[in-house]
Amino acid sequence: MTALPNTDQASARLAGLSYLNPAAPEPWASFVEQIERVRPHLGALERWIETLKHPKRTLIVDVPIERDDGTIAHYEGYRVQHNLSRGPGKGGIRFHPAVTLNEVMALAGWMTVKNAAVGLPFGGAKGGIRVDPSSVSKGELQRITRRFTSEIGIIIGPDRDIPAPDVGTNEMTMAVMMDTFSMNRGGTATGVVTGKPIALGGSLGRKEATGRGVFIAAREAGRHLKLPIEGARVVVQGFGNVGGIGARLFHEAGAKVIAVADHTATLVNEAGIDIPAALAHVAATGGLAGFGGAASIDIEDFWQLACDFLVPAALEGQITEARANGIRAKVVVEGANGPTTPAADDILRERGILVVPDVLANAGGVTVSYFEWVQDFSSFFWTEDEINARLERIMVSAFDAIWQVAADKRISLRTAAFVIACHRVLEARAERGLYP
Known part of the structure; x- marks a missing residue:
């Protein structure tokens, strides 16, 4: 984990990071190594493998707010779109004092693989702000969320990139993000985020x-x-x-x-x-x-x-x-x-x-986020039993397919999941070709 700036050390301690592992390697390096382990199984698609080691788009934003005491505070935020070959970006927003660009890049890459592994029509994305939510007031947190949403609003949208909750965020964070994006666009866009409250187009079973x-x-x-x-x-x-x-x-x-x-x-x-x-x-x-x-x-x-x-x-x-x-x-x-x-x-x-x-x-969350996104587009909502039954079918089907590839190739379940996902992503990349 990348060392935090001195100004964030106190916040890190408040977040209880001591129960984690401070000696963890850089997440992006781990992701790239996982991709390399798939290379022998790609066949003709190997020529495209570098695609997975280069995020498509990385946005770093300054998030300034006026604090309750009248001072101005600045927070650093990120939104990374790793790959969009199979559909709009999909991935959470993390509020945590240890958030780094390296971490967000890796999380976006894992979202690309996760979405493809279970067959969802999404690419991979992730975002975050280096902030300890417990160190700011409710009003300050809302201002941070609104400013961050406005800053990344140039690359997100229901058919472009759809954020969701992650560590340090929840359905109310998504409500504020949806409202901010909608106000800036001049019309309600429920599908811009998932994991929202039910009253704002959220899905039963998502939490x-x-x-x-x-x-x-x-x-x-x-x-x-x-x-x-x-x-x-x-x-x-x-x-x-x-x-x-x-x-x-x-x-x-x-x-x-x-x-x-x-x-x-x-x-x-x-x-x-x-x-x-x-x-x-x-x-x-x-x-x-x-x-x-x-x-x-x-x-x-x-x-x-x-x-x-x-x-x-x-x-x-x-x-x-x-x-x-x-x-x-x-x-x-x-x-x-x-x-x-x-x-x-x-x-x-x-x-x-x-x-x-x-x-x-952990693909259950993004799977039901997909259900939420679909329901928002159609304005037709399913029961919780229907949601859970659909989730069950997708998870079991994906598990069985990955288990079979692992058995056939005598590889780990992780490598098998990456093999299936990378084939799907790189085939889409190859079929689309390069522009211009």
Whole structure:
């Protein structure tokens, strides 16, 4: 992770970055290495592989606002469109004190692969602002969001690039972004973002979609390995919209969630944590710290807990070589984007630990974002049962296709997902040709 400017060090500490891994490699380097591993499987499309190592468009913007005390503050923001060969850009907006251009580039690249791997008609994009949302007031945060939206408004739009929530943002962030874009355009454009409130054209099932997709991916991996969810021991890093919902679904399916971690605490209970109670505690206090249903442990001990499913659902670069050597899980299901470095990936594979990659495991969110986008264009909305059924079909179909390619080529699930995605993206690039 790139070192933060001195002015952001205090904010980084406030965000609880100590529970993460400060020695993580640059995310973009990890993404490029993952792309290189696909080269031998591309055939004639190999001539286009450099396309995937060069983002199509990178926008860096200054985001100045007047703070509540009358002073002027400046924040740096980004929007990266990695590849648009298969459709408009799609990817979240991250508000976090450790956001860097390098990180956003990698996240955009992973979105290109993710969208193609599950067959969505989108390219990959990502955005972010280097800001700690907890360090600014509600009014300041809204002003930051509106100014940022105005600055990137020149490249986003319902048929150009569609942002969504990510770390540090939520449905209200999307509401403000939609309103700002619409006011600047002079007409309501509900489809410019996804993950919106239901009242503004949001989709039922969207809030739980990423966590639900992680659960489906884990369940399908367990099905292939004859490792049932019921009675399984589960460890979850990250207890927000992805990890928290995923943990709840594991709990409801009869699994025993023995450890959870967020930016405030790392907790374990070998008898199983009461997940509904933990979620209620987080909703009331903002974090796991102080929850009485589990004991506190060191974060490095957390990674070495014996379990069936390990779900890293925080930020990228969490499973490094050192941690990979100590992991005692049967299956790693990546709820976060890029949580495992390429070197750690190799170690886990050598040790016989199956990794369900992020570009498959956490694709539930963007899949239901696609449903939301389609519903906004048609002004016709589906029920939550219909949403969940469609999500189930897409996730299971994608999982089976990736599993088959991995078995046929004797490669990892991650490389198999990249093989499928890169073929789709580069075939579209080749068919479109170069202009001019």
